[in-house]
Structures are given as structure tokens and as C-alpha cells.
Amino acid sequence: MTPLxxxxxxxxxxxxxxxxxxxxxxxxxxxxxxxxxDRILNxxxxxxxxxxxxHIVLYLxxxxxREGERGLTVGAMKDMCVRLDLCSPGRCEAMLALxxxxxxxxxxxxxxxxxxxxxxTERLMALHRERWGGxxxxxxxxxxxxxAYRAALRDSSFVxxxxxxxxxxxxxxxxxxxxxxxxxxxxxxxxGMVILFGLALAGAADRPFPPVDAVPLSINxxxxxxxxxxxxxLTLLREAEANGLLRRGGAAxxxxxxxxxxxxxxxxxxxxxxxxxxECAEIALQAAxxxxxxxxxxxxxxx
Numbered sequence: 441m442t443p444l445x446x447x448x449x450x451x452x453x454x455x456x457x458x459x460x461x462x463x464x465x466x467x468x469x470x471x472x473x474x475x476x477x478d479r480i481l482n483x484x485x486x487x488x489x490x491x492x493x494x495h496i497v498l499y500l501x502x503x504x505x506r507e508g509e510r511g512l513t514v515g516a517m518k519d520m521c522v523r524l525d526l527c528s529p530g531r532c533e534a535m536l537a538l539x540x541x542x543x544x545x546x547x548x549x550x551x552x553x554x555x556x557x558x559x560x561t562e563r564l565m566a567l568h569r570e571r572w573g574g575x576x577x578x579x580x581x582x583x584x585x586x587x588a589y590r591a592a593l594r595d596s597s598f599v600x601x602x603x604x605x606x607x608x609x610x611x612x613x614x615x616x617x618x619x620x621x622x623x624x625x626x627x628x629x630x631x632g633m634v635i636l637f638g639l640a641l642a643g644a645a646d647r648p649f650p651p652v653d654a655v656p657l658s659i660n661x662x663x664x665x666x667x668x669x670x671x672x673x674l675t676l677l678r679e680a681e682a683n684g685l686l687r688r689g690g691a692a693x694x695x696x697x698x699x700x701x702x703x704x705x706x707x708x709x710x711x712x713x714x715x716x717x718x719e720c721a722e723i724a725l726q727a728a729x730x731x732x733x734x735x736x737x738x739x740x741x742x743x
Contacts, residue, residue, distance in 0.1 A: 446715050451619055454711040459581035464710050465649040466581065468637035470574030475634045475666065488627045489526040492610075493535055494564060496520055497545060499607030501560055502600045512545075512558045524611070539564075569593045572602075576721070579714040589721035598721075598728040605720035616712050620705035625679050631666035632676055638662060639686075639696055640706065650703045654695040657688065 454460060500512040500520065510516040514536055518529040527535070536558070539545045544564040548557040576590035592598040617623055626632035639662075643651025659677075663670045677696070680686040685702035689695050698706075 446614070446618070446712055448619060450715055451708055451711045454582060454714060455707045457582040460707070460711070461649040463578050463581040463714065464707065465641070465645075466578035467575055467710055467713075468641055468649075470571075470578055472634050472637050472641065474571055474574065475631070487630055487632050489521075492524070492526055493521075493532075494539075494544070494568070495603070495606065495610075496524070496526070497536075497539070497558075497564070498560055498568065498603045501558075502603045503607060512548075512560075513556060514558070565599070569599075572717070575713070575717060579718065583714060583718050585722065585725075586718065588725060589718070592721070592725055592728060595728050597731045598724045600724075601727045602720055602724035605723050606717075609716065609720065614716065616709055616716065619708040619712055622683055622685060622701060622705045623709055625683070626676070629676050630672065631668050634666055635662055635668075635673065635676060636680075636706070638665065640698060650698050650706050652703075654689060654697045657694055657696040 457463075496517065497512060500510075500516050504511050514533060517536060518532045521527050521532040522529060526532075536545065540547075540558075543561055544567075545558045546561050548559040573590050573593055576586040576593075580586040580590070617627060623633070623636070626636050639655060639657070640650040642655035642657075643649065643653065647653065659670050659673050662668075662673045677686060677688065680702070681688060683701075684699060685705065687697045687699055689697065
């Protein structure tokens with residue numbers, strides 16, 4: 441399958457929209473507000489894998505034979521995690537066991553003794569609707585149709601197609617960091633991206649986003665907020681400094697500046713995410729509309 445990439449021109453056009461800084465700020469705030477630090481999860485998977493794992497669960501649940509998948513089983517998840525280089529089969533099995541224990545997935549009724557299918561619970565679906573909804577709310581500042589995408593999250597047929605479209609593009613090779621590879625260290629480290637978002641949100645609300653000026657830095661506060669160690673935060677910041685993304689300063693090193701390279705990478709990553717989600721949501725919205733019209737026609741014929 442040919443790897444997919446989003447047009448760099450489309451990303452730059454979105455970044456140039458007047459409302460884009462506000463959309464970025466709202467997106468970052470939504471991610472920080474929904475972040476749930478958990479030391480067990482931190483030990484099992486990297487941040488990237490933690491973010492993607494439940495999406496793969498939903499994709500396998502909705503995809504099935506139509507997309508050449510086997511449905512949601514432990515074996516299918518192990519194969520997909522290895523295929524996508526998310527984690528080892530052992531960590532995948534441990535993560536699924538944890539998700540079952542906390543009520544995010546459950547055993548499905550078995551019609552075939554040879555298969556042990558799982559299903560996502562309503563709790564997992566509600567968490568995803570909350571996350572997707574927050575991002576649709578944020579991107580509506582630059583993509584007005586996102587208001588309709590947000591409302592459509594109540595429609596199960598929209599969600600089904602949306603999940604399949606997201607999954608198909610990811611499996612084909614589309615990555616949010618294609619245009620911002622500098623952020624890879626944040627994505628791979630526990631709480632890395634939300635720590636970066638937290639620093640960006642420390643700027644004044646009436647100033648540009650990401651902030652151009654230095655913002656206050658508290659290693660202790662970041663460690664406590666995101667359930668990581670001070671050493672972890674320091675290591676992340678030092679690596680970002682070495683890569684020219686940030687600069688620490690102040691008399692007691694209690695301030696930090698996001699450098700142009702870091703601000704540009706953040707913008708490109710968020711624009712890529714907005715376009716990725718909007719393209720998938722638009723296809724899902726159109727498909728849900730066709731299904732709705734088909735159901736209406738069937739009802740009128742049977743009346």
C-alpha cells in the first residue's frame with residue numbers, strides 16, 4: 441500500500457488562517473484537560489502507543505472482513521501492534537487485560553468456539569467522543585464544518601465510518617508528525633506532548649499562540665500535573681533544547697522560550713491533525729447521510 445501524506449500546501453494554508461492560533465490554543469487545552477496520568481499505563485506503553493492503542497481497538501472492531509481484518513481479538517491486536525511497531529505482543533496482551541479490568545473492553549458473545557472476540561464498551565466510546573469532540577470544537581475556528589462533525593458524534597453510523605477512515609489512513613502510512621519530525625521525542629516520551637502543550641498554554645491568553653515571549657517554568661508543577669518525575673521533565677526539556685525547540689532562561693532557570701523551530705513544528709503538527717480528522721469526518725458525514733436517506737426510503741416503502 442502506498443504511504444499517504446497530506447499536502448504541505450494544505451497544511452501551510454491552514455496555518456495562515458486568522459483563527460488558527462485560537463484553534464491551536466483550544467486544541468492544546470482540550471488535550472491537557474483530558475490527559476489522565478497513570479503510572480501503570482506509563483510503564484506499559486510509550487505515549488504514542490498509549491494514544492494509538494484504543495484507536496486500533498476501535499478500528500478492528502468496526503473494520504472486520506470488509507477491510508481485510510479479523511475483527512477485534514487478542515490475536516488480531518497483537519498482529520496489528522507488531523505490524524505498526526506500537527508495542528510487543530506481550531505488552532499488547534497486558535494492555536488489553538488492563539482495559540478489560542477497568543471496563544473499556546469486554547468479551548463479546550461467542551458464536552465460534554475458535555474465536556474469542558472483544559467489543560469496546562460504552563465507557564470507551566464515551567471517552568473517544570469526548571476527545572474527538574474537543575478537537576472538533578477547537579478546529580471549528582478554521583474549519584466551520586467541524587460543528588457538524590461534532591454533532592454527528594451522536595450518530596453510530598458516523599462514528600463507525602469515521603473510525604474506519606482514521607484507521608485506514610494510519611495503516612497506509614499517514615502520520616501526524618510527517619511535517620514536524622522534530623516533535624518525535626515528545627511523542628515517544630510519557631506525557632511529552634501534553635508537557636509541551638502545558639508550556640505553550642502558560643503564555644498570556646491575549647498573546648500569540650504558541651507564545652513568542654518567555655513563559656514561567658516550574659519543573660515541580662509539570663511533574664505533579666502529568667504524574668511523572670522531575671528527572672523525566674528535565675530530560676525532556678534538555679533534549680528539546682539540544683534540538684533547538686526550546687530555550688531555558690531566567691535567573692533560576694525558571695522561564696522557557698519556545699523557539700521559532702518549536703513553534704513552527706507545533707503549528708504543522710496541529711494543522712496536519714485538523715486536516716486528517718476533517719477529511720475522515722467529511723467522508724463519514726456523507727456516508728451517514730446516505731445511510732439515513734436509505735433508511736427513510738425503506739421506511740416509506742414499508743409504510
